[in-house]
Amino acid sequence: MSTNVESWGDIASLGAIYPFPGIEWALAIVAVLIWLAWHCWQIRSENAEYDAALRHYREVGLDKALDHRGNHDGMTGGR
Amino acid sequence: MQLGHFGLASSRASKRGDNTPRGGRKQGRIHNEGELKISDGLGSLTVIFTEFYYWVTVVFMFLIHVGFCVYEVGASRRKNIQHTLMKNTMVIPLVTVTFFYFGWWIYFAFVNFPMLAWFGPEDTPMFASAAFAVPWSELMGTHMGGSVTVQTDSLTADDTMYWARINGVFWAAFLLFSWTTASIISGAVIERIKTQAFLIIAVMVGSGTWIIDAAWGWSWNGWMVQLWGFHDAYASSVVHGIAGGSALGVLCVLGPRLGKFAADGTPRDIPQNNPWFVTVGLFLIYTGFWGFYAACNIPIIDFTTVVMGQEGESFFTATNIYLTPTSLSAITFNFLMSLSGGLLAGYVLSRGDPFWSYSGGLAGVITTSAGNDLYHPVEAMIIAMAGVWVAYKLHYWVERRFKIDDAVGAVAVHGYAGFFGTVVAGFMLWGYPSNVTGNEIGWFGNAGGVAAINPIGNFLGAALFFGGLGFLPCWVVAKILNGMGWLRVPREVELAGLDTHDYGDAFPYFAYRDTKMEEIDRQLAKGQH
Numbered sequence: 001m002s003t004n005v006e007s008w009g010d011i012a013s014l015g016a017i018y019p020f021p022g023i024e025w026a027l028a029i030v031a032v033l034i035w036l037a038w039h040c041w042q043i044r045s046e047n048a049e050y051d052a053a054l055r056h057y058r059e060v061g062l063d064k065a066l067d068h069r070g071n072h073d074g075m076t077g078g079r
Numbered sequence: 080m081q082l083g084h085f086g087l088a089s090s091r092a093s094k095r096g097d098n099t100p101r102g103g104r105k106q107g108r109i110h111n112e113g114e115l116k117i118s119d120g121l122g123s124l125t126v127i128f129t130e131f132y133y134w135v136t137v138v139f140m141f142l143i144h145v146g147f148c149v150y151e152v153g154a155s156r157r158k159n160i161q162h163t164l165m166k167n168t169m170v171i172p173l174v175t176v177t178f179f180y181f182g183w184w185i186y187f188a189f190v191n192f193p194m195l196a197w198f199g200p201e202d203t204p205m206f207a208s209a210a211f212a213v214p215w216s217e218l219m220g221t222h223m224g225g226s227v228t229v230q231t232d233s234l235t236a237d238d239t240m241y242w243a244r245i246n247g248v249f250w251a252a253f254l255l256f257s258w259t260t261a262s263i264i265s266g267a268v269i270e271r272i273k274t275q276a277f278l279i280i281a282v283m284v285g286s287g288t289w290i291i292d293a294a295w296g297w298s299w300n301g302w303m304v305q306l307w308g309f310h311d312a313y314a315s316s317v318v319h320g321i322a323g324g325s326a327l328g329v330l331c332v333l334g335p336r337l338g339k340f341a342a343d344g345t346p347r348d349i350p351q352n353n354p355w356f357v358t359v360g361l362f363l364i365y366t367g368f369w370g371f372y373a374a375c376n377i378p379i380i381d382f383t384t385v386v387m388g389q390e391g392e393s394f395f396t397a398t399n400i401y402l403t404p405t406s407l408s409a410i411t412f413n414f415l416m417s418l419s420g421g422l423l424a425g426y427v428l429s430r431g432d433p434f435w436s437y438s439g440g441l442a443g444v445i446t447t448s449a450g451n452d453l454y455h456p457v458e459a460m461i462i463a464m465a466g467v468w469v470a471y472k473l474h475y476w477v478e479r480r481f482k483i484d485d486a487v488g489a490v491a492v493h494g495y496a497g498f499f500g501t502v503v504a505g506f507m508l509w510g511y512p513s514n515v516t517g518n519e520i521g522w523f524g525n526a527g528g529v530a531a532i533n534p535i536g537n538f539l540g541a542a543l544f545f546g547g548l549g550f551l552p553c554w555v556v557a558k559i560l561n562g563m564g565w566l567r568v569p570r571e572v573e574l575a576g577l578d579t580h581d582y583g584d585a586f587p588y589f590a591y592r593d594t595k596m597e598e599i600d601r602q603l604a605k606g607q608h
Contacts, residue, residue: 012225013226014223014225015222015239016220016221017221018220018221024214024216024220027214028214031176031180031214032180034176035173035180038173039278039279042275042278043565046273046274046275047275047565049580050273052580053569053571053579053580054569054572057571057575062574062575065571065574066575
């Protein structure tokens with residue numbers, strides 16, 4: 001393990017004290033990739049959800065969806 | 080250590096292409112003579128008090144986001160509650176990580192861009208150095224202020240000592256402003272925007288456009304301050320004006336909620352599902368806003384020697400973001416008096432309607448925020464009342480005239496009130512020195528050796544933030560998102576409710592038919608299971 005800290009005795013000389021100092025560039029790149037990947041996943045997931053909802057409403061009828069006020073299981077007879 | 084507040088550059092900074100004032104009357108005078116070592120009792124106390132002070136303000140400001148979430152949940156219809164909540168909640172992680180990646184750097188790097196590089200003192204760089212604010216800086220992590228192994232060529236030992244203590248809390252204070260700016264848009268667009276579109280816009284505004292405006296007009300050395308004498312101490316336009324303009328830009332493309340307008344164009348009232356939640360949310364926003372005011376100040380600085388570089392005795396005071404003097408006492412007077420003026424006016428205008436009375440309180444504070452470092456409390460109260468009148472009247476006029484469905488009045492409360500308040504501050508504070516750079520380069524007059532606060536500069540600034548950095552980029556991005564089919568939920572989904580398929584009923588025990596749990600209760604009562 002790389003801690004960059006051998007002793008707390010000379011605190012005034014200590015700089016970065018997180019593990020593995022020196023890999024900040026790599027951490028920044030990984031962090032940006034995580035951020036962009038999250039957006040990609042969220043967009044695909046949300047659009048898929050709406051596509052599924054549209055198929056379902058066309059199958060059961062929008063009137064029925066409105067009747068059930070958010071009760072999706074009720075629309076499909078799940079309760 | 081030197082008090083390197085807000086990236087105040089030491090005399091060495093000019094050698095590294097920083098934004099140290101130069102060519103001015105007292106070139107680079109700021110805190111050249113005010114060295115305080117961290118090993119000194121006073122220096123240590125000042126720095127660690129400042130660190131703790133900002134940390135406290137951040138915790139208070141968290142209540143703003145809590146308030147926005149509660150408020151929007153109360154304002155949306157039952158079929159949209161959870162979608163509304165999660166849309167706004169996800170502002171927190173996304174704006175946080177992107178503000179870490181690039182927002183914080185923008186604040187320090189963009190102070191000159193581009194105007195001071197063109198019209199400022201000689202050799203002013205287009206982008207200022209901000210080595211402590213890039214995401215790969217060691218100072219963007221746990222650091223004791225000793226040696227920096229990566230950026231030894233661009234950070235002095237004093238810079239390192241200072242930012243090791245202050246970077247995280249100061250970053251967080253600005254980050255909470257970022258959440259607020261993005262979250263203001265959230266309320267306006269509820270019940271029909273796709274989460275994906277909102278979050279993309281939230282990142283653009285929260286970690287992009289607003290922090291550019293802060294670099295330009297809400298920094299001790301921003302170009303709008305130095306050239307235009309722009310003054311907006313508690314962010315009437317810097318946060319609220321740009322957020323209101325951004326919301327309006329999105330709304331113009333997004334369109335109204337289905338059923339908001341009758342066939343003849345008459346607007347319909349869409350009742351809130353829980354007015355009590357709406358008002359509690361606004362109470363929480365008030366509380367967080369008070370913390371926001373404190374966060375806009377530098378709590379303690381030796382004004383005479385460190386800021387002004389004068390010989391003689393120290394004079395410690397709080398300052399605003401421009402390093403010009405104010406006090407917590409002053410802004411407490413003015414916060415409460417403008418809140419009161421806003422509530423009084425909102426109550427009268429709406430004849431006691433809870434939503435508009437509470438919104439009036441908020442709009443009152445937003446109106447006076449530009450000048451609340453200097454106003455008399457009664458001035459603040461009267462200006463707040465005028466701002467609420469403007470916001471209330473404009474909201475309904477725009478709704479009728481342009482069929483804009485601003486679900487929570489965000490454009491009015493933040494945008495119109497913020498714009499109006501910034502312009503008023505330009506008149507009320509006309510002639511005060513706007514900053515402490517020593518650069519006598521004001522386009523619309525100078526005072527005390529620097530640009531003077533003036534109505535033209537404040538009007539231009541308010542218009543630039545509301546229109547140029549708020550409305551325009553959001554309108555363009557919303558157009559692009561709309562073209563890709565990413566902006567608005569399908570019509571059927573909107574009618575059925577955004578919760579209907581994805582989340583289910585937010586109040587299943589209030590459903591018209593028995594719930595699964597009630598059925599289980601019956602079975603248990605009959606001795607079944």
